[in-house]
Amino acid sequence: MKNRLISAFLLLPLLLHSGTPLYGAEEVYTDSGTTSWMLTSTALVLLMIPGLAMFYGGLVRTKNVIGTMMHSFGAMVIIGVLWPMVGYALSFGPGVLGGFVGWDPQLFMLQGIDDTIMESHIPEYVFAMFQGKFAIITPALIAGAFAERVNFRGYAVFIALWSIIVYSPICHWVWASDGFLFNLGAAGAIDFAGGTVVHISSGVTALVAALYLGCRRGYPRNVMHPNNLVMTLTGAGLLWVGWFGFNAGSAISSDLATARALTVTQLSAAAGAFTWMVIEMVHHGKATSLGVASGILAGLVAITPAAGVVQPVGAFALGALASLVCYGAILLKNRMGYDDSLDAFGVHGVGGIVGALALVFFIRPSWMAEAAELAGGSWSVWQQLGVQATAVGITVLYASVVSLILLVLIEKTIGLRISENDEMSGLDHSMHGEHGYGLINLN
Template identity: 85%
Template sequence: MMKKISGSLLFLLAVMMFSGTVHAADEVVTDTGTTSWMLTSTALVLLMVPGLAMFYGGLVRTKNVIGTMMHSFAAMVIIGVLWPLVGYSLSFGPSILGGLAGWDNKFFMLQGIDESIMSTQIPEYVFAMFQGKFAIITPALIAGAFAERVNFKGYALFIALWSIFVYSPICHWVWAGDGFLFNLGAKGAIDFAGGTVVHISSGVTALVAALYLGKRRGYPKNVMHPNNLVMTLTGAGLLWVGWFGFNAGSAIASNLDTARALTVTQVAAAAGAFTWMIIEMFQHGKATSLGVASGILAGLVAITPAAGVVQPAGAFALGALAAVFCYTAIVLKNKIGYDDSLDAFGVHGVGGIVGALALTFFIRPAWMLDAAEKAGGSWTVWQQFGVQATAVGVTIAYAAVISFILLFIVEKTVGLRISEDEEMSGLDHSMHGEHGYGLINLN
C-alpha cells in the first residue's frame, strides 16, 4: 500500500514539475542583455537630435543659430508629447481605415503595455521609446530645408500635424506587422532602420516645403556663410556616433544581426566621406570640412535601409554611390536655384532613395535564398527591386501630397513664412528674443 502511495506521489510530483516547465517555457522572459543594448540605443538615437541641432545650427548665419537649433529641440518636446498620446498607436497598432494607419486603445498614453514583454524579450516600453526617438528626429530633419525663414509657431504646428498624418502612416505601412509594404512581395520592402520611413519622407517634404515657401531674401545673390563650422563638424560627429544606435539598435536584438548592422554603418559612413573628399579634390583642388560632414551623412543615410541585408562590400558601394548622387543633387540645386537651405533633400531625400533602391544589388545570398523559399521557390533581384521601387514611389507620392496640404493649412491659419523685417532681424531676435552669441553685429 505504501509503495502504491509513494508511486502515486512521485507520479503527481513529476506531473507538477512537467506542468511547471511548460508554463515557464510559455512565458516571455526579459533578456537583460538585449534590454540593456536597446536602452543604450534609445539614448544614442536621442543624442542625434542635439547633434542635428549643432549640425544645422553651425550652417546658418549668426542671427539664426538659436532659432535653427530650436527647431530640433522643439521636435523633442512636441513629438515627445504626441508619441505616447497617439503616435505609437497610429504607427504600431492594428490596421484601421483599410490599412492607412494603425490604432489600438491600449496604446493611448501607452496605458496597456505596463507589463508587456515582447517576443524579442524586451519590455514594450523600451521598444516604444526607441521608436519614439525616430519619430522625433524625422520632422527635425525637414527644418534644414526652410531654415532662416519660418515662423516658430507655424513650424511647431506643422511638425505636429506632419507626425500624425505623414510619419505615422508611413511607419505603419513599412514596420507594423500588418503594414502593406511590410508584407509586399516575398519578405516585404526592405527598410531596416528608416530609408523610406525617415529619410525619404523627410527629404521629400523638405523639397516641397522649400519650393512652397520660396527663397530666403537675398538668396542666391547674397553670400550666406555658415556661422560656425566647428559646431557643424561636432554635430556630424555626434550624428555618426548616434547612428550606431539608430541602425544597430533596429535589429531589436543583441546578436549577429546587431554586429552586422553596426559594422556596415561604420563602413558606409567612412566610404561616403572618403568619396566626397575625392570628388572635392578633383573638382576644387581641396577637401572641405563641410564636404566631409556631408559625405558622412550621405553614407549613413544610404546604409540605413540596408543595414540588415548587406555585407561590408555592399556598404562601401552604397556609401560611395550616395556621396556621388548627393553631391550631384546639390550641384543641380545650385544651378536650378531653389533654396533648400541646408540640403535636407539633397542629402536625406536623395541618399534615402539611393540606399532603398541600390541595396537590392548587394543583398547577402542567404537573405535571397530565404525569400525564394517564402515565395515558393523563386525570387529574383529584379522582383525585389520592384518591391523597393514601389515602397519608394508610394512614400514619395504620399509625403509630397499630404505635406503640401499641411503646409497650405498652416500658412493660411497661423502663418509659416516670416515677414521681411523678421527675416532681416533674424530668427533669434524676432522669434525668441535672444541672441546665440551675445554679439552686436548679427549679420
C-alpha cells in the same frame, strides 16, 4: 505572413521592428543583454537630435543660430508629447481604416503595455521609447530645408500635424506586422532602420517646403556663409556616433544581426566621407570640412535601409554611390536656384532613395535564398527592386501631396513664412528674443 517571416532567421531584424507582444506565451522573460543594448541604443538615437541641432546650427548665419537649433529641440518637446499619446498607437497598433494607420485605445498614453514583454524579450516600453526617437528626429530633419525663414509657431503646428498625418501612416505601412508594404512581395519592402520611413519621407517633404515657401531674401545673390563650422563638425560627429544606435539598435537584438548592422554603418559612413573628399579634390582642388560632414551623412543615410541585408562590400559601394549622387543633387540644386537651405533633400531625400533602391544589388545570397523559399521557389533581385521602388514611390507621392496640403493650410491660417523685417533681424531676435552668441550680429 508574419509567422512565416519569423521562421527565417535572416529576416528576423526586420520583423522585430513590428514587435507584436506575446500574450500568454509559455516563456515570457526579459533578456537583460538585449534590453541593456536597446536602452543604450535609445539614448544614442536621442543624442542624434542635439547633434542635428549643432549640425544645422553651425550652417546658418549668426542671427539664426538659436532659431535653427530650436527646430530640433522643439521637435524633442512636441513629438516627445505626441508620441506616447497617440503616435505609438497610430504607428504600431492594429491596422484600422483598411490598414491606412494603426490604432488601439489600449496604447493611448502607452496604456496596456505595463507588463508586456515582446517577442524579442524586451519590455515594450523600451521598444516604444526607441521608436519615439525616430519619430522625433524625422520632422526635425525637414527644418533644414526652410532654415532662416519660418516662424516657430507655424513650424510647431506643422511638425505636430505632419507627425500624425504623414509619419505615423508611413511607419505603419513599412514596419507594423500588418502593414501592406511590410507584407509586399516575398519578404516585404526592406527598410531596416528608416531609409524610407525617416529619410525619404522627411527629404521629400523638405523639397516641397523649400519650393512652396520660396528662397531666403537675398538668395542666391548674397553669399550666406555658415557661422560656425566647428559646431557643424561636432554635430556631424555626434550623428555618426548616434547612428550606431539608430541602425544597430534596429536589429532589436544583441547578436550577429546587431554586429552586422553596426559594421556596415561604420564602413558606409567612412566610404561616403572618403568619396566626397575625393570628389571635392578633383572638382575644386581641395577637401572641405563641410564636404566631409556631408559625405558622412550621405553614407549613413544610404546604409540605413540596407544595414540588415548587405555585407561590407555593399556598405562601401552604397556609401560611395550615395556621396556621388548627393553631390550631383546639390550641384543641380544650385543650378536650378531653389533654396533647400541646408540640403535636407539633397542628402536625406536623395541618399535615402539611393540606399532603398541600390541595396538590392548587394543583398547577401543567403537572404535571397530565404526570400525565394518564402516566395515558393524563386525570387530575383529585379522582383525585390520592384518592391523597393513601389515603397519609395508610394512614400514620395503620399509625403509630398499631404505635406503640401499642410503647408498651404498653415501658411493661410496662422502663417509660416516670416515677414521681411523679422527675416532681416533674424530668427533669434524676432522669434525668441535672444542672441546665440550674446551679441547682435545681423550678417
